[in-house]
Amino acid sequence: MKNTYHVIFFCLGLLLVTLGCRRSAFKNTDPCITQQTITDKSSQTQDSIFLSNLFKEIYDISGAANCQPADQWKVAPIGTKPCGGPVAYLPYKATIDETCLLKKIAFYTQQTQLFNNKYSIISDCAVVPYPTTVACENGKAVVKN
Numbered sequence: 001m002k003n004t005y006h007v008i009f010f011c012l013g014l015l016l017v018t019l020g021c022r023r024s025a026f027k028n029t030d031p032c033i034t035q036q037t038i039t040d041k042s043s044q045t046q047d048s049i050f051l052s053n054l055f056k057e058i059y060d061i062s063g064a065a066n067c068q069p070a071d072q073w074k075v076a077p078i079g080t081k082p083c084g085g086p087v088a089y090l091p092y093k094a095t096i097d098e099t100c101l102l103k104k105i106a107f108y109t110q111q112t113q114l115f116n117n118k119y120s121i122i123s124d125c126a127v128v129p130y131p132t133t134v135a136c137e138n139g140k141a142v143v144k145n
Contacts, residue, residue, distance in 0.1 A: 032100040033107045038114045047115050054111065055079075058104050062092035067136035075131050075143055076102060080109050082116040083125035091134045091141040 034054065038047045058078070059065065072094050079087030086109070092101055115121065131143035 030103065032103040038111050038118065040118075044119055047118070051108070051111060051115060054104070054108050058090070058101065058108055061096060061101050061104065062090055062141075063096055064091050064093075064141040065139075067139055067141040068093070069136075073134035073141055074098075075134065076105050078105050078109060079112045080116065081123045081125065081128075082121050083123060086128055087112070088128060089131050089143045091131075091143055 036050055038050065042050070055078075073091045074094050075089045075091050077086030077088075078090045081087055090105065092098070129145045131145055133144045134141050135144050136142075
C-alpha cells in the first residue's frame with residue numbers, strides 16, 4: 001500500500017513539473033517581440049501608449065522616415081479595424097530584416113485587435129485599398145493608391 005502512494009505522489013509530482021515546464025516553454029523569447037502586452041489589468045491610456053510606442057518602433061525600423069529610391073520598397077498591412085481588415089499599409093525598405101519587422105507588425109496587429117475588443121472600439125469599416133506604389137514625399141516613404 002505504501003508503494004502505491006509513493007507511485008501516485010511521484011506521478012503527480014512529475015505531472016506538475018511537466019506542466020510547469022510546458023507553460024514556461026510558451027513564454028515569448030523572440031527578441032523581435034516585446035514582452036509587454038495588453039492585459040485585463042491595463043488601462044485604456046496605458047494600452048494606447050503601448051500601441052503608440054510599438055507603432056513608432058515599427059515605423060522607425062521600416063525606414064519609411066528616410067526615403068531612398070522608391071523602387072526599393074515593399075508594403076505590409078498593419079493594424080486591424082474593428083470590422084476587419086488592416087488600418088493601413090506600411091512601406092518598408094526591402095533591405096531591412098524583413099522577418100523581424102513582419103513579426104513585429106503581426107504582434108502589433110494582434111494587440112490592436114485585443115484593444116478594439118477590450119474597449120468596444122468602432123470604426124467606419126471602410127476597406128483600405130492595397131497600395132499600387134510607394135513614393136517619396138518630403139523625404140518620407142508614402143503609399144499611393
